Amino acid sequence: MRSKLATLLLTTLAAGSCVLAASAPASASSDAQVGKRKWISSESGWQRAGVFVEPGDLVRVQQVGGSWTVDHRKFDYVSARGYTWRADRHIAQGCKILDSRTYGTLVGKVNGHVFKVGTGLVFRAQEEGFLELRINDADRCLGDNDGAIRVKISILDEG
Incomplete structure (x- = not known):
């Protein structure tokens, strides 16, 4: 059970960091520079x-x-x-x-x-x-x- 919770927590954290990276300010993205x-x-x-x-x-x-x-x-x-x-x-x-x-x-x-x-x-x-x-x-x-x-x-x- 703990390993499933740990896996779920790690998956959630990884997904959250993807969302944070995707919502980074435009000035930090390559699109804004171009x-x-x-x-x-x-x-x-x-x-x-x-x-x-x-x-x-x-x-x-x-x-x-x-x-x-x-x-x-x-x-x-x-x-x-x-x-x-x-x-x-x-x-x-x-x-x-x-x-x-x-x-x-x-x-x-x-x-x-x-x-x-x-x-x-x-x-x-x-x-x-x-x-x-x-x-x-x-x-x-x-x-x-x-x-x-x-x-x-x-x-x-x-x-």
């Missing part, structure tokens, strides 16, 4: 980046490739920085998610809080929620868009 990579299409609205943030998390989002346009017939492809203000003036207005940023800029959202990402941003999450990304172009105006931006998302420090 970061999550995701394509963000210019032809879709808000897209989940595959990362859930919690208050206090230090999050880095950076463009690692790709380009996109808000009108493949009239305008050049640009990075996540978006168009220059000079080019932006030639694009039909009224379709921006963030009016204070040019068309084509990569923007992010956690819950209802929308912010500029551009080609790179490090921010401290104020609330929990899924990180969502998109082009600075409203849903009703996506029909003439083309291209995608590849981003890398890393949790640098958990709050």
Whole structure:
């Protein structure tokens, strides 16, 4: 009976250490060091980046490739920085998610809080929620868009 209890105890302890290892902080895992990579299409609205943030998390989002346009017939492809203000003036207005940023800029959202990402941003999450990304172009105006931006998302420090 004692050997069965000892075996059960050892099995439970071993299983518990596996659970502890599996729930180690993201900053200690190899995935956080590498970061999550995701394509963000210019032809879709808000897209989940595959990362859930919690208050206090230090999050880095950076463009690692790709380009996109808000009108493949009239305008050049640009990075996540978006168009220059000079080019932006030639694009039909009224379709921006963030009016204070040019068309084509990569923007992010956690819950209802929308912010500029551009080609790179490090921010401290104020609330929990899924990180969502998109082009600075409203849903009703996506029909003439083309291209995608590849981003890398890393949790640098958990709050």
